[in-house]
Amino acid sequence: MVKLRQQCCTESTSGEQAMARSRTTKGVGSFTSEAARERFLAAYDDAMGLWSCPRQELDVETSYATTHVLRCGPDGGEPIVLLHGSGGSSTMWFPNVATLSAHHPVYAVDTPGDPGRSVQRRPIFEPEVSAAWLDEVLDGLGLTQVHLIGSSYGGWLALNQTLHSPSRIATSTLLDPGGFEKVGARFYTWLIINGLAGLLPRRLFPNLSSKLSNPVLDYPQLKRSILLGARTYRVRRPAPLPLTDEELSAVRTPTLLLIGDRSPLLHDAPSRERAQRLMPSVDAELVADTRHGPSIEHPEYVNNRILQFLKAASAGQLPRHTL
Template identity: 25%
Template sequence: MAGQIIPIVMPKWGLEMREGTVQDWLVKEGKRIEVGEALVDVDTDKISNAVEAADAGLLRRIVAQSGETLPVKALLAVLADNDVSDAEIDAYIAAYEVPAADSDDEDAGPQFQYADVDGIRVRYAKRGPEHGTPVLFIHGFGGDLNNWLFNLDAVAEKHPVIALDLPGHGQSEAKLPGASIAALADFVLKFLRAADVNGPAHLVGHSMGGAIAIQMAAAAPGQVASLALVSPAGLDTAINSGYTDGFVQAQSRRELKPVLEQLFANPELVNRQMIDDMLKFKRMDGVEPLLAELGAALFANGRQSAVLADELEQFGKPVLVFWGKEDQVIPSTQANKAPSSAQVVLFDATGHMAMLEKASEVNAALQRHLAAG
């Protein structure tokens, strides 16, 4: 459309993001941008990621400079065709106001909700439409619902989304329903009922959360519409206990940093805030002994105690598996244990956290999987 000016703004990644710091621009003024093209790297207090173009057009003006920290929805750049004058662009930039924080979330309900499940208080988040088959995201050992910060809103465009903090993780209570995959799976099934999910749900599980999802499908197949698994535990015995034990035992930033770096193909993704957040979590009352108990039960001596490949083979509904070829926690060769009917996606230059490291590709494949399922 002649005369149209399209803003590129600071995205909101995840439920808690309030601002981001502009790093390096990956494109130059005067370039014609395609939808999905990476434009600029932004650093948040959780992780760095590239802002991708939601619209195609000519990049006429870069507004935000490297090193600037800006709130969500602040103007980063402007797309406009050559028939828009520089004066019009100047006027647009001068008049641009950052919308009030969360102004588009007023009708979305509270950011976080809490449920009591078997006497354990659980934090969770709901996003997306009210109707449709819900998608439940289950994080891994030592993680929380923020592990899905690049994925929840993308899936919530078309599907109801729920993400929880497992017992003893995130801001859920530091209590375990049992230190086994079976006990955790039973707990999450009860959580779904507490969250008013009475029909089947699509399950998306990462690492330990993947094993929990497989066990849920085996225990209650009628409650599970499909499975999407990111570097899942539960397919074979091997696991890097140097990571799991190291995570439990680390007491300082210096000790924890090299442990967390094992999660990513690019260790620079582990920033100071991520390390500080993890230390803060580990120092919460009761968390460290709980993690030690869980790690010893599930991953002792570099072996997974729950191997569920046969159960997954018998599931009989759509299964999607993602794995980073440089996964240092659970070997990507275990993807060979996925059912022959499963769709398996292997990523180059990617570690244990494909949903963060390859968010766009994971989201696109996940949306196709959910549409088919």
């Protein structure tokens, strides 16, 4: 059991001081230099211009990191917590936050260990430690019941939380998540191809995003922040291990699982079948014409699907949905 220290939420001011401390700590993610960090944060702020809803920026102090959180939406209602994918940040949620925050308070978390405004101080390797960190964040925000939504690595974080610390998780939505299969060569090849594509002048390849099914390439602000993060941030954590059959069977939290039917990370139909076979309360679906980013590739459909799921969960009605 990890001992948690007292939490607090403050306006975003403490990241700069924590940055200097993090550089002297082994096993934590950090930028290659202060100049690199400043360049990245300028690109991050530029990408945040894609968000279309007013927001408040908070730093939540935990035992592991100064965790940066963006909040938008009403004061009342059931809160949603967004967990982004590996190598990304909360900037990725720009197609989703306006619709979701029209119905729920929304908190987008910059995960420590990824390039963003969070600053890591202690290693976060083990699944139990990841759960302890997120518990501290939720404590600091004063949240007792939340709906987790995670994409890719963020999906693994959400799934991991429902296994190790489920008491305050009302539902979990997993968007082409880690945690069902070992990350393989197919996924890394896809990452390399898309990384190289991001370096090409858009004017020379206007249809590249549709050919690669990667709409990130259509948003220069987002693309620049991702590429800068990849070049200047040292990630210090292993790829998440897939959950065993026994572990998946132990997940009792109502779960919405959306898998791209052309996912480079998961074998779509087998992963859906495994979830349906093992998880007691899962609504699993293959999203048509989708690779690894359902929330960006088909935001309107995914937003509506999530809101329907949350409404059904609140009413105690969770029909299974498949294609």
